[in-house]
Amino acid sequence: MAQLTETLLLFAARSEHVCQVIEPALKRGAWVICDxxxxxxxAYQGGGRQVDATQLALLEQWxxxxxxxxxxxxxxxxxxxxxxxxSHARTPDRFESEGAAFFQRTREAYLxxxxxxxxxxxxxxxxxxxxxxxxxLQDEIHTLVTATx
Amino acid sequence: MAQLTETLLLFAARSEHVCQVIEPALKRGAWVICDxxxxxxxAYQGGGRQVDATQLALLEQWxxxxxxxxxxxxxxxxxxxxxxxxSHARTPDRFESEGAAFFQRTREAYLxxxxxxxxxxxxxxxxxxxxxxxxxLQDEIHTLVTATx
Numbered sequence: 001m002a003q004l005t006e007t008l009l010l011f012a013a014r015s016e017h018v019c020q021v022i023e024p025a026l027k028r029g030a031w032v033i034c035d036x037x038x039x040x041x042x043a044y045q046g047g048g049r050q051v052d053a054t055q056l057a058l059l060e061q062w063x064x065x066x067x068x069x070x071x072x073x074x075x076x077x078x079x080x081x082x083x084x085x086x087s088h089a090r091t092p093d094r095f096e097s098e099g100a101a102f103f104q105r106t107r108e109a110y111l112x113x114x115x116x117x118x119x120x121x122x123x124x125x126x127x128x129x130x131x132x133x134x135x136x137l138q139d140e141i142h143t144l145v146t147a148t149x
Numbered sequence: 150m151a152q153l154t155e156t157l158l159l160f161a162a163r164s165e166h167v168c169q170v171i172e173p174a175l176k177r178g179a180w181v182i183c184d185x186x187x188x189x190x191x192a193y194q195g196g197g198r199q200v201d202a203t204q205l206a207l208l209e210q211w212x213x214x215x216x217x218x219x220x221x222x223x224x225x226x227x228x229x230x231x232x233x234x235x236s237h238a239r240t241p242d243r244f245e246s247e248g249a250a251f252f253q254r255t256r257e258a259y260l261x262x263x264x265x266x267x268x269x270x271x272x273x274x275x276x277x278x279x280x281x282x283x284x285x286l287q288d289e290i291h292t293l294v295t296a297t298x
């Protein structure tokens with residue numbers, strides 16, 4: 001599949017997700033939690049696939065001009081840790097099957113994005129225990145919810 | 150489905166079609182004939198769905214910057230003729246199920262596009278007999294092939 005095809009399909013899926021699920025949920029006052037959103041697209045497609053960032057910015061603006069993630073949590077682990085974990089998991093998907101260079105570019109793009117917006121994009125050290133991470137997330141979500149009340 | 154979703158899916162499909170089929174065919178020197186290409190997208194999505202033409206122009210430029218149709222034949226019939234023919238055909242698809250206003254906008258957009266580029270986009274009066282139309286197409290294709298030799 002061409003890289004541009006993949007990017008267009010991702011934004012087509014996001015467009016439906018926004019229209020069918022996210023916008024109605026926000027309208028009824030719900031909080032929305034997504035497993036990956038457009039920050040991930042800048043990392044995987046922009047960094048990993050090296051798709052032109054101006055194309056991604058335009059697609060983002062077309063597909064969800066009025067919606068952005070208030071907070072993104074990036075669960076970060078070094079490549080060797082990710083590899084070791086994946087080897088015990090399910091059959092790899094089309095991204096998980098990529099080589100080390102792809103993951104290196106994706107990770108670097110994501111970390112660079114997080115460094116530019118340190119308040120909005122929070123880096124979670126994924127090598128810590130699940131319990132430790134849960135406590136950190138609970139604290140951060142509590143702070144976020146309190147701040148917006 | 151949101152109009153933008155449909156547009157992104159169409160260009161995702163076109164991207165694969167261009168990469169997998171059209172470009173390899175052109176590279177080996179073949180002539181390529183498509184049943185609808187991007188002129189149709191300007192008519193159906195631009196005219197019918199009223200998607201912003203600047204979005205269509207950007208997607209066209211991203212997906213096939215170096216490929217354009219040398220000749221487009223628009224088989225045109227009035228709406229009532231199209232309706233009568235469709236009623237005898239298969240189950241209507243998502244475009245064929247649209248109402249008269251959609252087809253009116255699509256047809257007007259396509260005819261306006263043909264008037265702006267009368268040499269490249271040829272209007273075929275679809276009310277004529279199949280034999281008449283075949284003769285006209287054979288003549289035009291012969292002229293086109295001869296001109297490019």
